Amino acid sequence: MKLAFSTNAYTNDTLPEAVRRIAAHGYEGVELLGDTPHAYFPEFGADDAAALADALTETDLAVSNINANTATGYYDDAPPSSFFEPSVINPDPDLRAWRVEYIKRAIDLATSTGAPAVCLATGRPLPGTLPDEAYQLLRDSLHDILDYAEPRGVDVGIEFEPELLIECTDEVLTLIDDVGRDNLGVNLDIGHAAVYGEDLRESIEQSAGHITGVHLEDIAGGIRGKHYHLVPGDGDLDFDVVFDALDSIGYDGFVTLELYTYPDRPDEAAARAFEALAGYF
Known part of the structure; x- marks a missing residue:
């Protein structure tokens, strides 16, 4: 496994400066924020x-x-709460097409930088759109995205999150099986699994063979705790369990710290997180 840090903690900096500041803390990798103010x-x-x-x-x-x-x-x-819109399940075909094209540009950036994957969230079904209808829109959007990603050698990871259309491990694995494409997987956010109330070892082990990347943060209250990203050690997650489970399934990709909650002190967050987790790497 390799340890990375996301630039979404450095939203007061340009993308190149965020990369340089992350490198100064000893990380092997960097996740690029595909949104304002970076890309x-x-x-x-x-x-x-x-x-x-x-x-x-x-x-x-x-x-x-x-x-x-x-x-x-x-x-x-x-x-307020516009984070995922326009989404790949938006019922407006023009808005949905805009978001699909947006993901394709993320795939282009992955190709040019050598990134193995992009991640996307499904968004929430909007009022008037039944979950079954939103799920079909998701399937259609994903096939379009995957057709573009596959010849470029880029994997697409769905990041589930409580209250989104796809919000837990079982749902994302059902989607992966249903879509039936080799380059579709899960960007497994450990904190999201915890907030949903999942057993972290089971979530990781069930996802074996489908993980395109791992997001990591601590959560106050542990399982079913508050969804607020904390530096590891400031919450209650058991990282011994997390890394033992990742080892047990032979995961050898990146574990990326996602600490966007520290925009005013990202260097402190990056340094403390590295210190807390260095022993696992």
Whole structure:
């Protein structure tokens, strides 16, 4: 396993500067935020890509994942809880197509940076859209996305989250089986599994062979605790169990710390998280 840190903790910095600051803490990898203020794809141009490439070459960091869960840059004045809209299950075909194309641009960035995967969240069914209808829209969107990702050698990981259409391990594994595509998997957020009330060892072991990446954070209250991302050691999750389970299934990919809750002190969060977890690596 390799330890990475997401740039979504560094939203007060440019993307190249976030990469350099993460490298200074000893991480092997970096996850790139596919949203404002880092790589919001309608505005992420050739100069931005070149500056990112320079930072990655300078730091020798590998890219663990492109995080395309959100697209808040779509809004000039984002409404509350807009995080996942426009989503891949939006009933408006134009908005849904916009989001599918957005994910394809994330796949392009994965290709150019050597990232093995992109992750996306399903979003919530909007009022007037039944869950079964939203699920069919999700299937259709995913086939379009996977058709684009497959020849480029990029995996697509669904990140489940409580209150979204796909919100737990059983649901994401059912979706993977239903879609039936080799390059569809799960970006397994350990904290999300905990908040949903899952046994973390079981969630990891059930996901064996389907994990495109792992997101890690601590949760106060442990299982069924509050969904607020904390530096490991500040909450109640048992990381011995987490890493023992990952070892037991032979997982050898990236474990990425996702600590977007620390935008005003990201270096402190990155340093303390590295210190807390270095023994596992």
